[in-house]
Amino acid sequence: MKNTIAERIQDFLKQFPPFSMLSKEELLKVAGQIRVLYLEKGAYVFEQDEKCHDEFYIVREGAVGLYRNSENSQNLVDICDAGDLFGLRIMIIKKNYRMAALASQESIVYAIPSSVFKPFIDENKEVNTFLLETFATHARNYYTETEKGKRIDNTISIDTAKDLSTLRTISYRKKPLTCTADAIVKDIAMEMNARKADAIIVVDEQKFPIGILTDSDLRAKVATGLFSATAVVTEVMTAPVKTYAKKITVAEAQIALIKNNISHLCITKDGTRNSKTVGVFSNHDLLVSFGNNPSILIKEIKRVKKIQRLRYIRKQVERLLTTYLEQDIPTMHILNLISEINDALVIRTIELSLEEMPSQPTVAFNFLVLGSQGRREQLLMTDQDNAIVFEDVEEAMYDETQTYFLELARIVTKNLHAIGFEYCPAEMMASNPRWCMSLSKWEEQFRTWMTTPSEESTLLSSIFFDFQSVYGDADMSNQLSDVVFDGVNKSKRFLGLLGVSALQKPSPLGFFKQFLVEQNGEHKDTFDIKTRAMMVLIDGARILALYHNLKGINNTLLRYEKLASLEPNNKELFESCAKAFRVLLKFRARQGILHKDSGRFIQLNTLSKNDKLKLKRCFKPIRDIQEVLRIRFQLKTFM
Template sequence: MANVIVNRVQEFLKKHPPFSFLNQDDLASVASQIEIQYHEKGEILFEKGDAPEAHFFILKEGQIELKDGEETKDFCDEGDVFGVLALLGKRPYILTAAVLENSLVYCIPVNAFEEILQRNSKVALFFAAGFASGQVVIRQDLSAGQKARGIFKKDNNDHSLLIFSDQSEIRFSENVVCIAAESSIQQAAEKMAEKEVSSVVIINSEKYPVGIITDKDLRTKVVAKAISLDLPVKQIMSSPVVTKKRDSSFSDLYLSMIKNRLHHLILTEDGSAESPVCGILSDHDVLLSMGNSPAVLINALLNTTDLTEMRAIRDRAETMLRYYLENEVSMDFVASVMTEINDVIIQQATKIARSKLAPEFPEMQGIKFAFISLGSEGREEQLLRTDQDNALIYEDLPASVQVKAANYFHLMGSEIVEVLLACGFASCPGEIMASNPKWVQPLSKWKEYFSEWILSPTQESLMQASIFFDFRKITGSSSLTDELSAHIYEEIQSKKAFLSFMAQNALKNPPPLGFFKDFMVEKSGEHRDQFDIKARAMMPLADLARLLVLSHGITGINNTFKRFEKLGQLEPNYESLFNQAGKAYEILMRMRALEGLQNDNSGRFISPEHMGKLQRQLLKNTFSPLAELQDIMEVRFQLAYFRK
């Protein structure tokens, strides 16, 4: 009986964000720990000023009113999350929760969710979008970058940060295209084409909205099912409609769209469906009104597989990135947000690929795989759309299906790469992509690759190791990447000398400064007189961070400045140096990204002569911890003896 209840709870939760963002294991874990409460009409769940409970709430059935004194602030309906201050900040409740109708409430223990909030950025960004104690927390200023870190850091209590535009900046269409319920589907489509709109509102004789049709409805309900265009629109319209008052706050409008998973929100004179239509707000309008919000960009990506839209959203993310960099928002927050956006694009690309291949390969749908990112995206550091570095792992299979599986996963990898190219990510010059059959292999072959690189560390092997050792699963089965990580750790433990080879290779990076402390610039070619910030400054630090965490047997931390942060904890004697190295890397990431945005390129090559004196000095300062770390590595890995 207990299992039946847990399964029902789980089925309910996965329909509603943020629980819909959880993987199966986390969802099952949360569902098993939930307390179910029944409250009768008139009861009070909590009072304003009360200390927070050890859980927050999601409403299963009934209705809860959130109020401040006698003033109603909001109503909670099925699937709404409230009382989140117990989770986000542990502050006293700022509203009173009163039961308006007999209600069934699920209580989610804070302890069961804190870890998920920490490691699942989709969940963190969802809460950032406004679910805090049943009301939206609106902030206008995101330039205080350290506050922004609260979304991803446990030690900051302010997790409700999100930039919402001012109400005066809301953009929506006032000229709504409307049509009578008796009109045909053909007439509706013609009107949408004539007015170049993506939706039409169905109205009754009093001009009140009774339904809505979108271009998606025409695709999925009409074309896909081949129904007659002569049928009345009322047979395919979405009804009843969700409406809001046109002068509602932006946050109220946006949250209505989020909660009801709407692409279009109808605005009426009094906010009800018994009132004339006076406007319509689309998710595109939201995107324009809230261009600097990561939550909006991610939500938009999660709701489209159209490549043109995906490219446009990623373009807008670049605008957001510029804003963050110019306003000195902390780099770990910036990197987390941009990584999440890139990850969602890859996840949507995988969905597109699998959907396209499903009819031809139905038997492949249940086979475990993992799409992994390498290099800067693997390290969660790809701010700009630089070269792709990715690969694909799939489970070991019987020989009878191996050939077909290899073909299927190669096609899948190629489709994903094509989507990324369409979204503006560059192709890898070295063909280290999932479109290359060499990098689409079963788990056993991947183990062979890594064993060979570790046991026979040639120059080519060390180059491959520097790229592939930073792999990170983006979508698919974690069990495959976990097993591969365990294999790598065991192999390194059995051949410690490999780390010395890695150290020797890391110290081969060209020096950033010459004898007279001038920047070492390119002597010829396209980038003559330019400084290679990647090869001479960033990669040396990334290589050393990777080497050191591997020497400590640490896996699961790929990001360079997070690796230095961890190293500071592991080696307190060098904590200051590691902190300096981490900060230096953040500065280099910021400088490269700004350079790339300014010149519409990768930002890799910088002209020192075009830099101000302060910028030049700041860049030179980042080389100090690099030189000191290289000296320490020389001694620690006995490289002088190693070269004999």
């Protein structure tokens, strides 16, 4: 008799790694042994310091938060939603949980016995590698003892960040501090302090390691009085020391440190204690390696061979964004970093999609991203907005050429959807023949929108005129940009019509200063932060950028920064618009992360009084920028 429950579990699991790496028969065997947990909101899967279970978990529906308890608070470390694994420590060690797993909402979780899945880890190299990466990435601590609880942060600069990944070999400290077996602890401590070292390797005459003394040993054994400062190092050191070869990977080093409950690894010439000491690798070095560094993700993106792996990386980007918001990193910095990663994801998706095509393109083309991604303002996963421009061809070849690029676009948009970029409901994607055309037809389309505008063309212009080249021949996008600015310079009437659209956006507040919410539909009684607040600021910056011929500046914050220098009399207004937009961007991102959605529609009853006041303070610049547009383009004549 068929086990229909197991088959349903199997159908779910096969969508996600590492289960997608198993055969149908293997996966059905695993599914048949799974326990299904139905969790009410607030129910624990396990608690901090609880003994590890003989199973790990994957979220089927809902969300499970991972929390680390401190003396007076419970701090959210991560949120796992559908397809996310947690509780993997049991695969490596048998120690108490370092975090609690708590259902953030009503959830269904699958509990997978370690005894059932362990054979696949041992025998399936792909599964083993995936779990090794996952464990090493998520098991790290966020703080380092040597920095007294200060969070390590090397997220700020892509240029200066190290090129790391979980599977590359470690960068250990060469020429480590060493001493002989007859050294005195006091002398060693002074030497460690002078050299700012957190450990010293005790070696014999051949430089073979026989033990290690760390700063934690000094605190626990000497500072407490258990041993005298005049003791010989062999009395206090930890022995035998754990040794590894130079080619150990970052992920393997992470596991070795946790499995052995140690803070340092001794690196020797051949990896054994019977060879020369060549370096040391510590928890601190590991934390630097695993610091929330966008270059790690970008490097991994470039190496990815399968689309499914890109989805896994994109989930890490969400965690990265959460960290940035928690650390209150400057908004422009967050936008730049997340945009670089998003661009890398799109580029790699196109490259992998081209490999799926039966042949390579015979003419040059340019893949454009539009809207929020085109403005480099897409922090959360939102709808796709993209287009393809291809080189002009003879009329007889046009249909064949367009058909090729439409098929490429279909594969690209499908793969982007698999990563997590939702399809555009209005089909403003390159897979739509309207948005996959030759350069000359795009130029003709842009000119038509500006010379004979309509309600639809005004709307489309506000989306398509914020385009950015991410792949292919960027000269094509530059030519389109020239067409836009040439059309604007010939007729300011078009800007006036764009201005009317900005003035007609629904107001955020009513007559009595209350929030105006949606009156019907799916999002009834919610506040639309995008349409009622952000879009007016975006529209105002775009219209004035076109008015001043600001080529190559699509980002709303950068547009206001440039406008402030061009119009000193309106500097204060433009700066207040930029400030309001920064607040709204971060507010929407936090709401999206909290509720696992786009953050666009906000339940006002979930906001604190302080949050509501912050939002309302952002609305004055909206009215002011609308007034600037009204006066400058004499919009009463258009209404």
